[in-house]
Amino acid sequence: MNRFIRCCLTPLPVVTGLALSGASGLAADGKEKADQGHRHRHRHEGEDERYRRRDNAASPSLSDNDEHLTVIGHGFNTLNQPIGLSRMPQDVLHTPQNINVVPQALMKQQNVKSLDEALRDVPGVTSSIGEGAGGMNGDQFLIRGFQAQNDIYEDGLRDFGVYSRDAFNMETISVIKGPSSEVFGNGTTGGAINMVTKTPGLANRYAADFSGGSGGYYRGTLDVNQRLNATTAFRIEGMGNENNIVGRDFIYSHRWGIAPSIAFGLGERATLVLQYMHQQENSVPDFGVPVVKKPGTAYALPITQYGIPRTNWYGTNNDQNATNDNMETARFSYKLNRHITFYDDLRGGEFYRTFAASKATCDQTCVNNYFLGNPASALVARSGPVGAGKGVGPGTYMAPLPYQQTSWSVQNVGSMVADFDTGFLKHQVVAGFDLERVNDVRSQSTYTRAKPYASLVNPNPYVGNLNLIPGDLNPGGLVSLAGIGAKDHTNGYAFDTGLFLYDQIWFTPWLSIKGGFRWDRWQTSYNATGGDTATNPDVHFHNVSSVFNPNASLLITPDSHQTYYFTWATSTTPTGMYVTNGSVPIRPPGNTIADPEKARLYELGAKYSAFHDRLGFSASLFRLEKNNATNSDPVTGQIVSTGDTQRNQGLEVSVGGLITRGWNISATYALYDSDTTASLTKANVGKNVQYVPHNQATLWSVYDAFSGKPYNIAFGGGVTWRQHVWLDAANTARVPANLDFSAVISHRFNSHWKVAMNGYNLANRLNYQSLFSNRATPSAGRTFLGQLSYSY
Numbered sequence: 001m002n003r004f005i006r007c008c009l010t011p012l013p014v015v016t017g018l019a020l021s022g023a024s025g026l027a028a029d030g031k032e033k034a035d036q037g038h039r040h041r042h043r044h045e046g047e048d049e050r051y052r053r054r055d056n057a058a059s060p061s062l063s064d065n066d067e068h069l070t071v072i073g074h075g076f077n078t079l080n081q082p083i084g085l086s087r088m089p090q091d092v093l094h095t096p097q098n099i100n101v102v103p104q105a106l107m108k109q110q111n112v113k114s115l116d117e118a119l120r121d122v123p124g125v126t127s128s129i130g131e132g133a134g135g136m137n138g139d140q141f142l143i144r145g146f147q148a149q150n151d152i153y154e155d156g157l158r159d160f161g162v163y164s165r166d167a168f169n170m171e172t173i174s175v176i177k178g179p180s181s182e183v184f185g186n187g188t189t190g191g192a193i194n195m196v197t198k199t200p201g202l203a204n205r206y207a208a209d210f211s212g213g214s215g216g217y218y219r220g221t222l223d224v225n226q227r228l229n230a231t232t233a234f235r236i237e238g239m240g241n242e243n244n245i246v247g248r249d250f251i252y253s254h255r256w257g258i259a260p261s262i263a264f265g266l267g268e269r270a271t272l273v274l275q276y277m278h279q280q281e282n283s284v285p286d287f288g289v290p291v292v293k294k295p296g297t298a299y300a301l302p303i304t305q306y307g308i309p310r311t312n313w314y315g316t317n318n319d320q321n322a323t324n325d326n327m328e329t330a331r332f333s334y335k336l337n338r339h340i341t342f343y344d345d346l347r348g349g350e351f352y353r354t355f356a357a358s359k360a361t362c363d364q365t366c367v368n369n370y371f372l373g374n375p376a377s378a379l380v381a382r383s384g385p386v387g388a389g390k391g392v393g394p395g396t397y398m399a400p401l402p403y404q405q406t407s408w409s410v411q412n413v414g415s416m417v418a419d420f421d422t423g424f425l426k427h428q429v430v431a432g433f434d435l436e437r438v439n440d441v442r443s444q445s446t447y448t449r450a451k452p453y454a455s456l457v458n459p460n461p462y463v464g465n466l467n468l469i470p471g472d473l474n475p476g477g478l479v480s481l482a483g484i485g486a487k488d489h490t491n492g493y494a495f496d497t498g499l500f501l502y503d504q505i506w507f508t509p510w511l512s513i514k515g516g517f518r519w520d521r522w523q524t525s526y527n528a529t530g531g532d533t534a535t536n537p538d539v540h541f542h543n544v545s546s547v548f549n550p551n552a553s554l555l556i557t558p559d560s561h562q563t564y565y566f567t568w569a570t571s572t573t574p575t576g577m578y579v580t581n582g583s584v585p586i587r588p589p590g591n592t593i594a595d596p597e598k599a600r601l602y603e604l605g606a607k608y609s610a611f612h613d614r615l616g617f618s619a620s621l622f623r624l625e626k627n628n629a630t631n632s633d634p635v636t637g638q639i640v641s642t643g644d645t646q647r648n649q650g651l652e653v654s655v656g657g658l659i660t661r662g663w664n665i666s667a668t669y670a671l672y673d674s675d676t677t678a679s680l681t682k683a684n685v686g687k688n689v690q691y692v693p694h695n696q697a698t699l700w701s702v703y704d705a706f707s708g709k710p711y712n713i714a715f716g717g718g719v720t721w722r723q724h725v726w727l728d729a730a731n732t733a734r735v736p737a738n739l740d741f742s743a744v745i746s747h748r749f750n751s752h753w754k755v756a757m758n759g760y761n762l763a764n765r766l767n768y769q770s771l772f773s774n775r776a777t778p779s780a781g782r783t784f785l786g787q788l789s790y791s792y
Contacts, residue, residue: 075105076664077657079609079616083174084196085156086333086343087183087430087500089417093607096514096553096565098177098620098652106666107167109702109716109744111211111758111787113219113241115139115152115165115173115195116769120720120740122175123652123670123696124190127770138162138323138581140770143175143190144624144648145674145692146599149581151187153194155331158184160409160438161351162581163323166279168221168239169259171196177652178601178624179571181549182518185434185498188571189599189626199273200225200233200263206792213785216252217243231268236260247781248286249311250461255281269336275329285321285355286313288770288777290362290380291733294371300733302768302776303362303456306371310766310778314360314380314454316463318402318447324352340418343432349409351580356402356445356468358382360775362456370456378456401479402445402468407580411436415500426506430516434498440580444488445470446477475532485536487528494524494579502551510559515552522547522574545596547572562608573597599626615657615665623649625677644729645678646689662704666718669697676729687731691771693723702744717743717759728773735776738767754789 078101079093092099100122102112112118116139119125128140128149138161141148152159159165176183177191184192205225212218222238237259245251257279265271289312293300304310329347336342361381362370370378415432447466454460471478471488478486502516521544528539551569558564574596605620626646650672659665674689688694702716720740727733741763746756760783761767767779 075103076666077609077613077616078103079607080613084172084194086415086417087156089430093563093609096555096567098603098605100175100654102173104171106700111785112167114167118167118173121698123668123698125175126691128772138164141193142691144177145689146190146626148190148193150578151192153192155197156194157345157347157411157413158436160349160407160580161325162353163281163325166239166241166255166257168257169197169237169277171198178603178622179569179599181571182500182502182516182551185496185518186520186522186547187573189573189597197275198235198237199261199275200235202227202233202266207790209787209789211785211787214783215244215246217785231266232264233266234262245780246783247310247778249313251284251286251313253281253283255279270334273331277327279325281323283321284315284319285357286777287357287359288775290360291727291774291776292362292367302735304766304778305736308456312459313461314382314459315358316382316451316461318466319356319358320354322354326350339420340416342416344414346412351407353405366456375457379453380456382451382454403442405442407440409438428504431501436496438579439493441491444478446474448474472530478531484528484539486531488530490528492526492579497521510557512555513553514555517548517550520547543575545574547574547596564606567601567603569601571599595628597626597628599624615655617655619653621651644676647677648672648674648689648692662707665701667699671695684729687729688726690726690728693725695723697721713747715745727771735768735771739765740767752790752792756787758785
């Protein structure tokens with residue numbers, strides 16, 4: 001007979017009226033989330049569980065004779081949470097890598113509405129405006145200064161779409177720092193982002209909330225979880241959102257989404273979860289303001305640092321971003337016995353996009369007019385920087401051409417987690433395969449009327465109809481890229497076959513090593529056709545790479561509350577990985593295929609869950625090295641191989657949990673020392689890696705006063721700070737430091753109703769969130785949002 005021992009090491013206070021939430025994604029609320037999401041195995045003398053801390057991140061299935069010790073901590077202490085994917089079966093505490101988790105409790109207190117907002121609580125993550133000659137946008141992140149746009153995962157499977165991800169279906173978000181090719185495959189130089197979705201549980205729950213406030217902001221969400229029988233449950237999430245941006249003219253976003261799911265076999269040996277997600281958006285892309293060098297100064301800054309209003313938007317009424325994103329997922333797990341569990345995760349995705357944007361460029365004439373006494377004559381080109389590629393004459397502006405994009409992807413990951421003994425040694429082996437295919441097709445359009453210049457001081461977006469037509473009807477209007485030519489149709493695909501294996505071996509209850517590898521065969525193809533084929537023949541590229549990425553870790557766990565580790569890990573990013581979120585997947589320098597990027601991580605860390613698991617502390621020292629670095633050309637936007645060797649090293653610390661009953665805290669700090677250690681451009685050697693701040697910190701704390709009383713009130717807030725960052729490899733342009741103060745106050749009328757008010761950027765500072773080599777987007781100004789929530 002199953003025996004469950006649930007030990008609450010701390011009380012279960014309701015912080016700002018929020019139930020605790022775990023990361024399993026298979027629970028519905030409060031106690032069930034804690035039971036399933038925070039489950040981990042503490043060690044007991046004489047029991048095999050001392051070596052096997054395998055949680056049920058992918059399935060809560062249990063065998064008849066299993067004995068489990070379930071420890072319920074607090075939602076802000078994320079060390080005891082599972083990471084949310086079967087290939088990393090240990091909880092955060094016992095995984096030898098720096099992992100920042102954004103828990104559901106924190107997202108609710110901050111009223112987080114998107115992935116981008118959630119990641120502002122994670123040091124080392126920077127938003128990029130987007131690279132690629134097509135002017136890519138959507139979620140474009142860098143982790144520790146390195147591209148991660150292809151390293152966004154949902155429940156351990158890649159999310160290949162290029163869109164802004166809403167948070168309505170997110171339970172928790174983990175940022176797994178450093179190379180992780182052993183788990184995720186190619187890429188993951190700086191790290192990977194894994195979102196754990198909300199899925200059914202056996203406790204009925206009905207919740208809804210409505211938010212409204214500054215910037216014409218309106219948002220509603222719905223969450224219904226219904227138990228169908230003893231082992232089956234259904235859940236549906238819904239969202240509708242529309243808003244403008246405070247402090248930015250003419251920018252808006254309208255989106256809606258729905259995410260139904262059904263789970264079979266909850267609590268059984270075999271569990272199947274079926275999910276569907278649809279999100280649709282119509283918005284205006286914001287490519288920010290130009291970065292310029294004032295005469296007589298040492299480096300360039302955003303033009304808004306020199307008196308230009310932060311509200312100025314240099315786009316046109318023809319700009320648009322319409323996305324339609326769909327994902328279908330099936331996750332199956334089967335617990336063969338107490339030693340072996342099998343997992344199989346399958347996902348299909350279909351992504352559609354219509355995109356047109358404007359890139360503001362203030363050239364030297366524009367700069368001189370503005371700073372030298374003639375600001376009325378300072379004009380901004382809205383078609384990108386000056387280019388001189390193949391077929392492009394000097395002085396011709398490179399437009400980010402409108403395009404229509406259709407992508408689809410399929411991925412299947414099968415794995416096995418096995419716990420067994422060989423003599424006195426205890427093992428946990430994870431082995432499996434990973435198959436994925438992604439296709440992308442684009443059709444370029446052109447304007448037959450040139451985009452008018454905009455006034456730098458007082459831009460007017462209403463330029464009339466620019467007469468958008470298919471590119472094949474106007475081949476002379478197509479942008480020509482070096483090595484590619486002027487083409488109106490492009491398509492590409494990538495197919496990856498991956499095999500992975502690693503083993504954690506315990507020599508004693510407190511000493512273990514972990515080692516393994518992943519082998520991948522990465523096949524890519526890219527074709528550019530159409531246009532003026534007489535002067536620019538059709539182009540076809542094909543590349544096949546086989547890569548091998550090993551890793552090794554040493555772990556010391558003196559007791560169930562602390563872990564000390566050293567990790568060495570590698571990753572490889574082959575040419576052509578960015579099929580959907582880079583408009584030129586294969587960039588041929590000369591007529592050759594660029595060598596893949598290779599990264600190495602050395603990390604020494606410590607994690608400690610203290611005060612009966614009320615507070616979790618972590619610290620790590622790391623050194624991350626990358627060879628054959630790629631960069632985005634500021635003129636063409638193409639991803640090119642620089643051949644640079646880059647290094648980022650530093651310290652990251654964090655604390656999260658309960659200070660006292662009802663008083664939670666989440667704080668992080670990062671100190672980075674980055675530079676380019678080798679480059680073909682000798683002047684860049686010794687310069688800071690672009691987008692990497694020297695210091696970065698976050699703090700969030702809320703106190704729940706008089707909990708359970710009619711006059712209860714929860715109040716608190718926080719600050720995020722990021723030191724200035726350089727925008728280019730030569731360190732000739734930068735954005736100033738970001739400093740953002742936020743606050744929340746809430747009141748719960750009873751166990752069902754709550755009202756809250758959030759304030760963001762309370763000092764109304766001019767901050768910059770999304771960055772690129774020659775542009776920066778001002779963050780929203782002072783914003784207030786009210787929220788009314790109901791749950792039952």
